[in-house]
Amino acid sequence: MTEKKLADLHIENVDLRHVLEYRNHQLENKTWANKTSNTFIAACSIFFRYMIDNYEYVIIKNPIRGVKKLSFTVKGNKAYSEAQIAALKKIMLRDNPYLYFFCQTIYNTCTRPQAETRLLKCGDFDFNRKVLCIRAEISKTNV
Numbered sequence: 001m002t003e004k005k006l007a008d009l010h011i012e013n014v015d016l017r018h019v020l021e022y023r024n025h026q027l028e029n030k031t032w033a034n035k036t037s038n039t040f041i042a043a044c045s046i047f048f049r050y051m052i053d054n055y056e057y058v059i060i061k062n063p064i065r066g067v068k069k070l071s072f073t074v075k076g077n078k079a080y081s082e083a084q085i086a087a088l089k090k091i092m093l094r095d096n097p098y099l100y101f102f103c104q105t106i107y108n109t110c111t112r113p114q115a116e117t118r119l120l121k122c123g124d125f126d127f128n129r130k131v132l133c134i135r136a137e138i139s140k141t142n143v
Contacts, residue, residue, distance in 0.1 A: 016063045041064060115140065
C-alpha cells in the first residue's frame with residue numbers, strides 16, 4: 001500500500017481494485033497461498049460489513065462483495081502405519097516414557113492436547129466407575 005501511495009487512502013475510497021491488487025501482489029510474489037488469500041478476502045468482507053453496520057455514514061457498500069474464492073487443495077492427515085506406530089512406541093518407551101504416557105492419554109481419552117489433556121486433574125478420573133469427567137471450564141463447548 002505504501003509503495004502505491006495508498007497508505008493514507010480513506011476507507012470510503014477503498015474499492016475492489018485496491019483490494020484485488022494487494023491480494024494479487026501477494027499471490028504473484030508467492031507470499032500467500034490461495035487459502036491465505038481467501039482468508040484475507042473473508043476478513044476484509046467482515047471488516048467492511050462491520051463498518052456498514054456501525055458507521056453507515058462512512059461507508060455504504062461492501063466493495064468486495066461477491067469476490068470468488070480461489071481454489072486450493074486440502075491436504076488431509078495420513079494415518080501412521082502399524083510399523084511406524086511400533087517404531088515410535090519403542091523409541092518413546094526407551095527415550096521418554098512420559099511422552100508415551102501423554103500420547104496414550106490423548107489417544108484413550110479422545111481429548112485435545114492443547115486444551116483438555118494438559119488441564120486434566122487427578123479428580124477428573126473416577127477409576128471405580130471407569131469414567132473421565134471433562135470439566136466445563138476446559139471443554140470445547142464449556143458445558
